[in-house]
Amino acid sequence: MKKLIGGLVAGAVLAFSAVTAQAETVKVGVAAEPYPPYSSKDASGTWVGWEIDLYQAVCKVEGLDCKLVEVAWDGIIPALQEKKIDVIWSSMTITDKRKEVIDFTQFYYDSPTIIIGAKSDDANIDFNNADSVKGKIFGVQTATIHADYVQKYFGNAAEVKLYDTLDNALADLKAGRIDYVQEGRTSLTPFLQANADFAEKALCPQDPLLGYGVGGGVRQGDTALRDKLSAGIKKVVESGEYDKITAKYSELEGQLVKPSF
Numbered sequence: 001m002k003k004l005i006g007g008l009v010a011g012a013v014l015a016f017s018a019v020t021a022q023a024e025t026v027k028v029g030v031a032a033e034p035y036p037p038y039s040s041k042d043a044s045g046t047w048v049g050w051e052i053d054l055y056q057a058v059c060k061v062e063g064l065d066c067k068l069v070e071v072a073w074d075g076i077i078p079a080l081q082e083k084k085i086d087v088i089w090s091s092m093t094i095t096d097k098r099k100e101v102i103d104f105t106q107f108y109y110d111s112p113t114i115i116i117g118a119k120s121d122d123a124n125i126d127f128n129n130a131d132s133v134k135g136k137i138f139g140v141q142t143a144t145i146h147a148d149y150v151q152k153y154f155g156n157a158a159e160v161k162l163y164d165t166l167d168n169a170l171a172d173l174k175a176g177r178i179d180y181v182q183e184g185r186t187s188l189t190p191f192l193q194a195n196a197d198f199a200e201k202a203l204c205p206q207d208p209l210l211g212y213g214v215g216g217g218v219r220q221g222d223t224a225l226r227d228k229l230s231a232g233i234k235k236v237v238e239s240g241e242y243d244k245i246t247a248k249y250s251e252l253e254g255q256l257v258k259p260s261f
Helices: 002-023 050-062 073-081 145-154 166-174 185-194 223-239 241-247
Strands: 025-031 065-071 102-104 113-118 137-141 159-163 180-184 198-203 217-219
Touching: 025 050, 025 073, 050 065, 050 223, 050 241, 065 073, 073 102, 073 217, 102 223, 113 145, 113 185, 137 145, 137 166, 145 159, 145 180, 159 166, 166 180, 166 185, 180 185, 185 198, 217 223, 223 241
Parallel strands: 025 065, 137 159, 137 180
Antiparallel strands: 102 217, 113 180, 113 198
């Protein structure tokens, strides 16, 4: 009888441990489209990048078993709401509009928003005056703060072309099919470094549409996960691991606005 009870107790402990471990598994949603240097696949098909390194560091310090799940960008919020993923960790900017449907962790980076175009472009263009871009074509990734911003400020004068990925917008910019692309500076730096005929044309002024930095998106009411991830971000920043990760990506050094505590 003693042996049986011991076996039952041991089995119960193991079962409880398994349930606990399962409860701590977090499905991390990353947009399936490449977004270097934050996230992309290497030659072997493995996801790499600054955000990949960061979420892994955050999960490690918080003891979370995190699993990466690829999701198309334009379906990433529905995937979160349908519990296909537990957190969006894919350069999603915290905005008032998004906070109506999901919650966010502490922001983990920010980057100035810029507009780029050909160096040979008309020098008289004034991006503070929408009329001066009449007849021009802006390219932006769909379902982003940049799409909202360009539509609001330039949509009545210029054509706004939406793309499924930033890479496709940049390909059309390089080919001369569009005139400008708007995005975060750190996301556009690799393109500018590789294409000497293009340059930053304007720094966009701060605007509520551009949000409050990038954070991890969680389901409304999932405060336990939100707080755990926010605590992990704080630990990674304060331990110096955040700076070590950033140092691996030369295009990001001196460009990121990191959280302070």
